[in-house]
Amino acid sequence: MNTKEYGYFDDAKREYVITNPRTPFPWINYLGNEDFFGLISNTGGGYNFYKDAKFRRITRYRYNSVPMDSVGRYFYIVDGAAVWNPGWKPCKTELDSYECRHGLNYTRITGAKNKVRASVLYFVPLGVKAEIQRLTLTNLSDDIKRLKLFSYAEWCLWNAATDGENFQRNLSTGEVEVERVNELTNERVNGWTAIYHKTEYKERRNHYAYYAVNCPVDGYDTDRESFVGLYNDLNEPQAVLAGHSTDSLAHGWSPIASHYIEVELAPGESRDFIFVLGYEENEEANKFAKDLSTFNVQLSTSLGERDHHIINKVRAHEVIERFATVEAVEAAFAELNALWDELLSKYRLESSDERLNRMVNIWNQYQCMITFCMSRSASFFESGVGRGMGFRDSNQDLVGFVHQIPSRARQRIIDIASTQFPDGGCYHQYQPLTKRGNNDIGGGFNDDPMWLIFGTTAYIRETGDFSILDEMVPWDNEPGTEVSLMEHLRISFDHVVKNVGPHGLPLIGRADWNDCLNLNCFSMDPNESFQTTGNKTEGSKAESLMIAGLFVYCGRQFVDLVESGKLSVERSSQVDSRKLREEIEKMCKAVEQYGWDGEWYLRAYDYYGNKVGSHENEEGKIFIESQGWCGMARIGAEKGMPEKALDSAAKLLDSEHGMVLNYPAYTTYHIELGEQSTYPAGYKENGGIFCHNNPWVIIAQTEAGRGNDAWALYKKIAPAWIADQDLHKVEPYVYCQMVAGKEAARPGEGKNSWLTGTAAWNWLTVSQHILGIRPTYEGLMVNPCIPSDLKEYTVTRKWRDAEYVITVKNPNGKQRPDQPTVLPYTPGRHEVEIVL
Ligand code: BGC
Ligand code: NOJ
Numbered sequence: 094m095n096t097k098e099y100g101y102f103d104d105a106k107r108e109y110v111i112t113n114p115r116t117p118f119p120w121i122n123y124l125g126n127e128d129f130f131g132l133i134s135n136t137g138g139g140y141n142f143y144k145d146a147k148f149r150r151i152t153r154y155r156y157n158s159v160p161m162d163s164v165g166r167y168f169y170i171v172d173g174a175a176v177w178n179p180g181w182k183p184c185k186t187e188l189d190s191y192e193c194r195h196g197l198n199y200t201r202i203t204g205a206k207n208k209v210r211a212s213v214l215y216f217v218p219l220g221v222k223a224e225i226q227r228l229t230l231t232n233l234s235d236d237i238k239r240l241k242l243f244s245y246a247e248w249c250l251w252n253a254a255t256d257g258e259n260f261q262r263n264l265s266t267g268e269v270e271v272e273r274v275n276e277l278t279n280e281r282v283n284g285w286t287a288i289y290h291k292t293e294y295k296e297r298r299n300h301y302a303y304y305a306v307n308c309p310v311d312g313y314d315t316d317r318e319s320f321v322g323l324y325n326d327l328n329e330p331q332a333v334l335a336g337h338s339t340d341s342l343a344h345g346w347s348p349i350a351s352h353y354i355e356v357e358l359a360p361g362e363s364r365d366f367i368f369v370l371g372y373e374e375n376e377e378a379n380k381f382a383k384d385l386s387t388f389n390v391q392l393s394t395s396l397g398e399r400d401h402h403i404i405n406k407v408r409a410h411e412v413i414e415r416f417a418t419v420e421a422v423e424a425a426f427a428e429l430n431a432l433w434d435e436l437l438s439k440y441r442l443e444s445s446d447e448r449l450n451r452m453v454n455i456w457n458q459y460q461c462m463i464t465f466c467m468s469r470s471a472s473f474f475e476s477g478v479g480r481g482m483g484f485r486d487s488n489q490d491l492v493g494f495v496h497q498i499p500s501r502a503r504q505r506i507i508d509i510a511s512t513q514f515p516d517g518g519c520y521h522q523y524q525p526l527t528k529r530g531n532n533d534i535g536g537g538f539n540d541d542p543m544w545l546i547f548g549t550t551a552y553i554r555e556t557g558d559f560s561i562l563d564e565m566v567p568w569d570n571e572p573g574t575e576v577s578l579m580e581h582l583r584i585s586f587d588h589v590v591k592n593v594g595p596h597g598l599p600l601i602g603r604a605d606w607n608d609c610l611n612l613n614c615f616s617m618d619p620n621e622s623f624q625t626t627g628n629k630t631e632g633s634k635a636e637s638l639m640i641a642g643l644f645v646y647c648g649r650q651f652v653d654l655v656e657s658g659k660l661s662v663e664r665s666s667q668v669d670s671r672k673l674r675e676e677i678e679k680m681c682k683a684v685e686q687y688g689w690d691g692e693w694y695l696r697a698y699d700y701y702g703n704k705v706g707s708h709e710n711e712e713g714k715i716f717i718e719s720q721g722w723c724g725m726a727r728i729g730a731e732k733g734m735p736e737k738a739l740d741s742a743a744k745l746l747d748s749e750h751g752m753v754l755n756y757p758a759y760t761t762y763h764i765e766l767g768e769q770s771t772y773p774a775g776y777k778e779n780g781g782i783f784c785h786n787n788p789w790v791i792i793a794q795t796e797a798g799r800g801n802d803a804w805a806l807y808k809k810i811a812p813a814w815i816a817d818q819d820l821h822k823v824e825p826y827v828y829c830q831m832v833a834g835k836e837a838a839r840p841g842e843g844k845n846s847w848l849t850g851t852a853a854w855n856w857l858t859v860s861q862h863i864l865g866i867r868p869t870y871e872g873l874m875v876n877p878c879i880p881s882d883l884k885e886y887t888v889t890r891k892w893r894d895a896e897y898v899i900t901v902k903n904p905n906g907k908q909r910p911d912q913p914t915v916l917p918y919t920p921g922r923h924e925v926e927i928v929l
Contacts, residue, residue, distance in 0.1 A: 097819050102826070103194070104447070107433070107455050109826040111135045111193040114181035117822040119162040121473055121847070122195040123463045124224055125217035129372060131224045132471060133200050133215055135193040136182035138165035140249070141224055143300075143372045145526035146470045146477030150253035151290075151302045151372055152246050156476055164247045166370065168228060169333045171241035172209055176333060179204035179211035179228075183327040195826070197433040197459050199426070208234035209358075218425035219432060223371030223412050227422050230366070232358035240356045243333050244368060246304050247317065247349045248290040254478040267292050267348035269315040270404060273391040285413055286310040287406075288350035295402035300374045303406075304350035305413045307367040311355045312338035315395070317347035342395045365419050373408040380405055436462070436497045440860055444886035448813035453859055456812065460827045460852035461493035465505070467848050470525070474830075474845040481524040481531055484509060484541045485606065486850060488548035493853025495555045496892075502552050507564055510545055510581045515568045517542045517588030521603075529570055534625055539592060539602035540640050542585035543647045549582060550650040554868040557893055557918070562664050579664050586651055589644045590676050594633075595702060597683035599640035603628055604767075606639055606786075607718060607754075609778035611767025612699050623768035634702035638688045638695050641680055642722025648677045649726070657870040685729045693741040694719040694734070696755075699765050706755070713766075715745050716755045721789025727796055736797055742790055743802070750841045751782040751809040752790055753834035775837025782832040784810045788854035795862040795878035800908030803863060804880035810855065817841065828852055866890050866899060869915065873897055875927050876913035881906040894920040903929040 099120075100111040111120055114136050121139060124131035130146075132139035132154075139162075140154040153164050163183065170177055177186035180193065180202040190205045199216035210231040217224050232238045250256045250263050270289040287305035294301055314320035314332055319341035322331025332338045338353035358364060382403040394400045416422055442453040468486050471477035487509055495502040512520040512530040519541040520530025530536075553559060562582075565575035592600045599605075601612050603624070612635035613628040654660070655670040688695050696706025696716035706716040720742045724735040746752040758780025759770035772779035787810050794803040808814045810832075815825045820839070823829045823846035830845035861867040865877030866888050873892055879901075887900045897916060907929040914927055 099818055100825070102451055102813075104451055104455065106194070106196065108194045108196040109824075111195070112191070114188075114191050114193070117819055119473055120195070120824045122200045123467070123847075124198055124200065124215055126198055126462055126466055127217075127219065129217050129222040129224070130466065130471070131215065131217065132473070134162050134165065134473070135180070135195070135202070136162060136165070137167055137178065137180035137202060137213075138162035138182065140164070141370060141372075142253075142471065142477065143222060145481070145524060147253050147481065148251070148524065148526045149300070149372070150249040150251060150256065150477065152370070153249040153256070163327060166215075166226065167245040167327070168211065168213065169243040169245065169330065170206070170209065170211055170230075171243075171333060171336060172207055172238065175207055176329075177204065177206045179213055185328060197455075198429060205233070208232070209238055209240065214426070216426060216429055218416075219428055221371075221412060221425070222373060223369050223416075225416055225422055225425070226368040226370065227419070228366045228368065229363055230356060230358060231363040232360055235360045237360065238358045240358065241333075241336055242352075242354045242356055242366070243330070243338070244304070244306065244352045245320070245327070245330070245349065246351075246370060247347065248292070248302065250292050251298065251300075253476075257478070264347075265345040267343045267345045268294065268395045269343050269348050269350075270395070271313055271315060271342070271393045272406070273309065275309050275391075284309050285417065286313065286352060287409065287413060288313060288315055288352070289404055289406070289409070290348055290350070291402075291404055292348065294380070294404060295396075299377055299380050300372060301404050301409070302372045303369070303409045303413075304352075305369045305371075305409070306352045306354070307413070307417045308354065310352045312340055312353035314338045314341045314351040314353070315348055316341035316343040317349045320349060320351050342393055344395050367416055367419070367422055369413055369416055371409060371412050373412075375405055375408070382406065438889075439496045439891045440866070441889040442864065442886060444883070446883075448811070449859075452811050452813050452855075453864070456826050457828075457852065457856050457859065458497070460847065461490070461856050462497060464490040464848055464850070464852045465494035465501070468525075469848045472846070472848045475848055481522050482509075483522050484512065484519045485521075485538070485544040488544035489850040489853045491548050491853075492551040493856040495552050499552065499556045499558070503556075503558070503561055506545075506549055506552055506561065507566055507578070509548070510566045510578055511570050513542070513545070513568060513581055513585070515574070515584070517584040519545075520569070537603040537628065537630075538605065538608075539589070539600055539637070540605040540643055542588040543640070543643050545585045546582050546647045546651050549578065550647075550654050553654065554870060555892075559659055559661075559664075562660070577664070577667070579667050582651060583668050586648060586673065586676075589640065593683075594636040594698065596636055596687035596698065597679065598636035598638065598688060598698070599644060600630075600633065601635045601637040601640065601697060602630065605637045605718075606643075607769065607778055609768035609772070610637075610697065610705075611769070612697060612705075612765065614767040615700075615764050616767065617764065623771075629700065633700045634698055635700050636698045638684065638697060638706075638719035639722050641684050641688060642694075642719060642724075642726045642728065645677050645680050645684075645726040645728060646722060648673060648680070652677070653870065659870060681726075681728050684723055685732070685734070688719070688723070689729065689734060693738045694723040694728075701765070703765075705766070712757045712759045713755045714757065715741060717742065717746055717752055717783070717786050717790060718754070720746075721786055721793055724793030725789055725796060735793060739790065739794060739797060739799070739802070747806075748782070748835040748840065749809070750832050750834075751784065751787050752806065753780045753836070754778055754783045754786065755780055756836075758834065758836045773837070775834040775840065777831055780834040780836045782810075782834050783830065784828050784832060784851040785830060785849055785854055788851070788858040791858050792862045795909075798878060798909050800863070800878040801880050803878060804883075807855075807859065807863060810851075828855060864888055865901075865909075865913075866897075868892060872915040872917040874913050874915050875899055875901070875925070876910065877901055877927075877929070878909040879903065881908050893918065896922045898922070898924045900924075900926045901929065902926065905929065
């Protein structure tokens with residue numbers, strides 16, 4: 094086995110340290126956790142956006158580009174004949190040393206060449222709409238170094254979708270301003286230089302972006318061709334090779350921002366440059382500058398003399414001035430780190446297993462924050478234009494995040510519920526900027542409604558905030574249609590009840606969790622998308638066992654809520670929990686009678702009422718989703734169904750790298766199954782290892798008391814145990830959506846890292862089901878299901894206004910306690926010992 098390592102974990106610093114820039118794929122990180130975001134690879138590639146990766150893209154990225162991982166924010170250093178970048182790319186000049194440290198919402202890239210060290214710290218300060226780049230240049234030699242420094246960022250014309258296609262317009266609209274503020278104080282020239290991107294600002298946009306540095310410059314460029322040259326690439330920009338910029342002003346074509354600074358460093362001297370890449374909005378009435386005679390400002394605009402549309406830059410100036418000093422940057426950086434201290438203190442594990450601690454205490458929780466912020470919008474696999482916030486995705490994501498910042502999860506629930514239709518159906522996605530449902534995809538995914546119950550009940554168990562049920566929430570964002578959130582939950586439940594098929598099982602609609610199981614699609618036209626093409630639902634018998642399990646599991650969560658005894662009379666009278674129970678019971682019966690294949694749960698019935706996921710099928714005999722969900726819900730427990738299903742999954746689905754989604758994978762296109770059967774065998778939803786649904790099986794295993802099995806599968810999926818980084822290919826510190834399955838060409842190869850419900854589900858699995866610390870309406874439940882050789886661990890859990898220090902001891906090698914313990918909620922600190 095090839096076990097080349099590209100880096101290591103530095104747990105004390107909560108960083109992953111990449112020591113070789115030639116990673117098998119760009120290994121990225123996310124900057125920002127509020128409204129302003131950046132994606133940054135280990136070589137500085139990536140881009141920024143404000144709130145919405147589609148509508149407010151600030152800098153460009155070229156997906157599908159050669160080489161991959163371009164464009165980015167680059168610094169070029171010219172030192173005599175040597176031209177290099179601290180992150181190796183784009184020049185790819187061999188560095189004397191290279192290191193990239195991806196930390197929690199920050200990245201530090203350090204390169205050294207010919208006794209000059211350049212270290213760049215990238216982060217987004219809390220509450221600020223800008224990325225700070227602190228570049229520290231150090232002369233490690235005994236001679237004076239005369240260096241030339243160039244920065245580079247390429248603007249995106251705001252809408253990332255049209256930026257990539259409407260060239261007849263785009264290549265004529267680009268506009269910029271350059272502002273040089275020089276002050277002569279104490280014989281030194283101080284000040285700063287900012288390049289503004291103002292395309293469409295004079296008419297319909299009230300927002301602008303800027304890239305500033307906290308010093309005067311020796312030149313700049315804002316026109317890409319002038320900087321790069323007509324025949325050059327970013328690895329050899331003409332201006333850099335020539336050793337000076339051209340002071341170009343972009344008139345259309347491709348506006349960029351590049352500063353040029355000459356730097357002289359004495360032996361041993363270090364100098365910091367603070368670059369600020371930001372975004373601001375102005376009110377319509379106030380968007381243009383009134384007084385242009387500001388002292389010592391030299392302003393150039395691409396519109397020239399007749400420009401009456403100079404940006405009112407007050408807001409940008411505030412940020413630029415605030416971060417003019419290293420002290421200010423350090424203070425903001427400390428604030429960011431303190432936030433993460435606080436977020437990670439909510440659930441802290443001490444155990445003898447370093448890798449488990451690493452997943453639980455750092456990386457899994459961090460990834461949950463990122464998926465909460467991004468849903469499935471922007472990664473190196475998600476273009477940021479295709480998908481906004483997913484209805485089901487965001488509900489799952491918030492369950493992994495709710496303990497960190499409950500108030501943000503609360504707002505998210507309201508936003509999501511506001512995109513629901515009056516019949517309980519839902520927009521499958523919405524745009525974060527507008528919060529409106531996305532018409533391109535529409536609705537009709539029949540699992541969606543149940544996820545709202547899943548998300549909301551998790552929020553209330555965490556916070557005890559029942560008042561969220563009183564929130565008045567509209568249907569489809571239509572003012573005047575508001576009803577209580579409780580009503581949304583009731584209708585969500587009913588949506589499943591009212592949409593059952595001939596076997597009394599839930600009709601699947603467009604698809605369920607498995608977006609690619611399109612049982613009503615029947616598409617023969619390669620130009621249409623499986624996700625959106627007209628469905629043939631009329632007369633369809635297509636039913637889903639996954640939704641059946643989901644309904645029973647989340648339906649019970651709804652019952653628990655209604656029967657918690659903590660609802661107001663008004664809320665509890667809205668729902669008759671006996672009725673809910675009856676419906677759940679009915680569904681269980683239907684599954685037992687029509688959803689059981691003898692050794693495992695069926696997956697579905699197709700349009701015609703034929704079985705999917707049965708031993709009678711030639712391919713796709715067994716699927717993971719129904720084993721997971723019906724197993725978690727323990728449907729048919731008296732008949733031993735969940736245990737049998739788990740045994741079958743272990744026999745047929747499991748592999749070295751985890752459980753595949755279905756087996757055997759489809760090798761031909763089944764028009765009645767849709768997109769799933771279009772994927773080559775072993776990939777994605779066709780026999781790939783979906784890291785997202787392995788946890789469902791793991792939880793089902795813990796429900797069955799099988800701690801050893803649960804642990805074995807948990808370790809196969811968790812990044813901290815990745816053995817072969819070359820094979821795995823994507824980042825070794827976060828989960829990816831899919832690992833190629835046992836029937837694939839390269840089993841074990843990971844794809845689609847970062848933005849996946851895998852993060853939340855594994856968090857739920859390890860924190861609540863394996864380590865077993867679970868918030869309930871009654872109190873904090875301790876109900877571990879662990880490997881028998883785990884002897885002891887301690888979890889410190891901050892829950893509401895209490896802190897529980899729970900030590901679990903397992904002297905007799907058990908897998909779970911005889912009885913769960915429920916610690917009543919009392920504010921204050923409690924130390925508890927539980928012996929299995
Ligand atoms: C992918 C799914 C995804 C869907 C919607 C499919 O091609 O395989 O994982 O959810 O597209 O974008
Ligand atoms: C990715 C989607 O974001 C998610 O909603 C879906 O459940 C999975 N793919 C499986 O198809």
